Amino acid sequence: MRLLKARRDGGFSLTMFPVNPPPYAILSHTWETDDQEVKLKDIDNRVGIHKTGYKKIEFCARQAQNDQIEYFWVDSCCIDQSSSAELSTAINSMYRWYQNSVKCYVYMADVSTSSSSEQELSFLHSRWFTRGWTLQELIAPKRIEFFSKDGMYLGDRRQLENRIQEITGISNRILRGHPPAQVGVEERLSWIANRDTKYCEDIVYSVLGIFGIHMLPMYGEGAVHGFRRLGEEIEKSPTLAHPPRTEKDQQCLNALHAMSLSYAAANGLKVVVDQLLRDDRTEVNLPDRSGRTPLSWAAGNGHKAIVKQLLDNGQAELSSRDLQYGKTPLLWAAEDGHVAVVEQLLNASADQRGQKPLSWAAENGYEAVVKQLLKTDNVDINEANTELGRNPLSWAAGNGYADIVRELLNTGKATVDSQDSILGRTPLAWAAANGHTFAVEQLLSTGKANVHLADNYGQSPLSLAAANGQTCVFKPLLEAGADVSSKDWFGQTPIMWAARSGQQAATQTLLDTSGTIVEGQDKYRRTPLSWAAANGHDAVVKLLLEAGADVKSSDVNNRTPLLWAARQGHEAVVKLLLHANADIESKDRWDQTPLLSAAASRHEAIVKLLLEANSNVESKDKRSLTPLSFAAASGHEPAVKLLLGAGAAVESRGSHNRTPLLLAVASGHEKVVRLLLEAGADAGVEDADGQTPIEVADKHGYKAIASLLSSRKYGKDWRSSLKDRTTTKRNFESYRACEIACSEDTS
Incomplete structure (x- = not known):
């Protein structure tokens, strides 16, 4: 295998290790477009630095360096993709390479850490969990750590195992490092049911290591043929399916065929679907891990011909619902705007009332689907989405689909001032908040939209528009009487x-x-x-x-x-x-001035501005803390320099009789301690508890600060002073003990 190594000039070098590679880290990621991934030739030619994928290589190098691992492996540039022999070897060795790595870093390019809720949501829906090759990259490594797109640590596999188990369906036992061979074939097959690969055959090749099977890749064979070859290899393996075949083994092989049908249906492979439907082993309605059937996949992806094949088969269940969203095939088709498929399924009497499909079609702007659904009998135009409590008019208005708003209003059945169950916003409020002028005008033109109706937080449509800077809707709202x-x-x-x-x-x-x-x-x-x-x-x-x-x-x-x-x-x-x-000297309820606030918040530029404007450098809050006290306590060296330069009193005392020096020592800020000492701070000062700076440093284990303080003189040597005070204290304690003992004897 080839391994990467960071060069001193910031680039990378590649070294081939035919056998016994040194310890290495390994990267797991989702690929960019081919032209944005750094390839082997890019490393050899020392180019590719401007490609998007270069950031991932730098990330892996940086993490490996932090973990003191000299070499690392990245699939995009460590495999010669032009060599079929090398590619075949790599595919069959991949699981072992990940398994033998010292540590695996997962770079999640679509996970943000801007807020905890956003991080959680983006992690749960990360593309990394949907790719075929990342399955073995999750299972094989001994140690695996997850990182966001900005390189922030999210946790390791053990820390995140419950969330990973929920997303992938892989048991915690396997996530904790137990070999895949300890679970059944059917369970291992279920792990790939909701994953995808760029080349259809790769969904098969990506699980070779998980089954411990060596199989020559044959690109162009298709997923169906690949799954069948995988089934043959499973049958040959004495550890996987020892003859005579058990009922469980037969179910596994049937599952292979069923997953092939889902894959073919999802990807519009009509010929493959036709072949599989001729095979009596194929279960037409067998759901994948997410609960989606072949009909669900075909409908959701708009494959009309495949939908017809499945419906003509006579066995496809029209009312099946997936586990995650509870959507029928009709709902999937309506959500993605596949009008012809919607018509097919409606004609087949699938969920004919169409309430939820109408909401999704309105939300996503599929006017043709809305028109189709409005033609059906007994459609409830005001039924709210159960998750967010928004009806079709709310979605259409909020997303600016004016033509759909018009279609819904023209039915005469839409409740114009309906409020959603979460925020209590009307369709007018949603349209105003998002700046959709035509939708606002249409709603107001009905004469039924209340321009004053506030949401659950009391915000009017005008207030929402103002918060989002949607000036385009101000005129119609104000003309309608908005306050x-x-x-x-x-x-x-x-x-x-x-x-x-x-x-x-x-x-x-x-x-x-x-x-x-x-x-x-x-x-x-x-x-x-x-x-x-x-x-x-x-x-x-x-x-x-x-x-x-x-x-x-x-x-x-x-x-x-x-x-x-x-x-x-x-x-x-x-x-x-x-x-x-x-x-400039205004004080809040805690007596903090602007200068005190700036110093406390470590804002150097603000401190400088206020000092230049002659702000009182000795202002004190209710705890008698000065700007210098705050800057020293927070270790903000630039502010300390500015304040000292402005003549701040170095011996000012705050709560507990603490000076800036005592505060800096207690927080371990060595550079600030040095600055204060150089400015003449008294190294022998005592706080309300009688502690000197050196005692505080010793107490907290700040050896460097203690050494710095010990090199300073104040009156007499600090050590002799400390010794004298300690001796005096011991003498007093001894005297007091004797006094107590004597009094007890006398009594």
């Missing part, structure tokens, strides 16, 4: 939502409508300026200031816009507010 001063449950008006979201055009439009709204306050006494400043929207702040916003207004916690901007580190906003004569 620019309407407040939600938190007392926030449309302009507050526009300001807090940084929507400059929306803010300007609302100001032009009514200049008085600039000073509105929510239930926490926050103004549009307060929200814009806190979120760093300098362009909106400038607009509000020009409109006369009160720069000195304060909320329930006495925080001014300047305090918010300083706390959040928004330099441009701080400059604007200072220029507008904001109170």
Whole structure:
């Protein structure tokens, strides 16, 4: 096998190891398009750095280096794809290569860590779990770790095994490293039922290692032939299907044929489907791991000819539902807009009322399917989607499908002001929030859409539009009587939502409508300026200031816009507010000034700005902590330098009588300790508990800081001072013990 190694110049080199390769890490990933994957020739020619796939190689190299593994393997560039002999060897060796790796890194290119909920959702639906080759890459390695697209560690296989088991159906026992041979053939086959590969034959070749089978790849043979060859190899294997064949073995081989039918149906392979339907071993309705039948796959992918074949067979179940979404074949066809297939299935009396298909068709903009479904008898046009509580009109309006909105309204049966069960939004609210002007106008033209009807949080359609910057719908909403001063449950008006979201055009439009709204306050006494400043929207702040916003207004916690901007580190906003004569010494309910907030939040640029504006460097909060105290405690060296340069008192004392030096020592910030000592900080100072900096450093095990402090003199040598205090303490304790003993003897 070939292995990659990082060069000192930042590139990579390849080394061939015919036998006994050194310890190596291995990458598991999903392929980009061919032209974006780094190939063997790219490494040899030292090119490919601009390809998307290069990032994955750098990631693997970096992780291997972190784990002190010199070599690593990446399939895209460690196999000569042009050599059929080498490719055949690689396919049959792949499981063993992953099994023998020191560690496997899974790079999940579609998993984000921007929020915990988004990470969880993207992990559950990652493409990595749907690819054929990644199955063995999940099972074979001894150690496997998962990473997001930005290289953040998600967990190892053991930590994530419950979620992986839920996604893949693979038992925890196998995920913990037990060999696949310990479970039955049928269970192993079930693992690939919901996976796909670029070349249809690869779905077969990807499980060779899992079955311990060596089989020559024959690209062009097709999945059906490949599965049949796999079945023959299973029958030959004494460990897999020892003759005479048991009933269980027969079911396994039947399952091979059934999965071939699902694959052929999903991919529109009419000839293959025809051959399989002629085979009496084929079970037409055998579901895969997700519960989808061949008819479900054919309908969902719009293969009309395959659907006809399956329906003509007479055995296909029209009402079958998959396990994950509970959709029938008709629902799958309607969701993906396959009108001809919808008509086929409706004619076959499949789920003929079509309520859910109507919602999905409306949601995805399939006008022809909506028209088809509206022609059916007893269709309930207002039935809500059970998951989100939204009906077809809500979906169509929210996604801007004006023609579908018109079709639904023309029936005369649509409830125009229906509210979904989760957020309580009307179709008008959804259309306004997403800026769909035509849908808004159509709904308002009925005369039935209530422009004031708020959602479950009290937000009106105008407020939702303002929050998202959808100025295009302002005119029809305002002409219909929308109130620019309407407040939600938190007392926030449309302009507050526009300001807090940084929507400059929306803010300007609302100001032009009514200049008085600039000073509105929510239930926490926050103004549009307060929200814009806190979120760093300098362009909106400038607009509000020009409109006369009160720069000195304060909320329930006495925080001014300047305090918010300083706390959040928004330099441009701080400059604007200072220029507008904001109170630089304003204090919140905890007596923190803008400078204190900036120092506490480690915002160097803000600290510098405020000092240049002559902010009080000795301001103290309710705990008597100064800006220098906060900067020292957080280890923010740049702010400490700025504050010392501005003349901050190095011996100021806060709660528990602690100086900046004591705070820096307690938090282990060696560089800050050095700065404070060089500025003349007293190394022998004691806190309220009588602890000196050296004692605090010793207590926490900060040896470097203790050494730094020990090199300083204050009065007499600190060690002798400490010794004297310790001796005095011991003498006192000894004296007190004797005194107690004597008193007890006397009594």
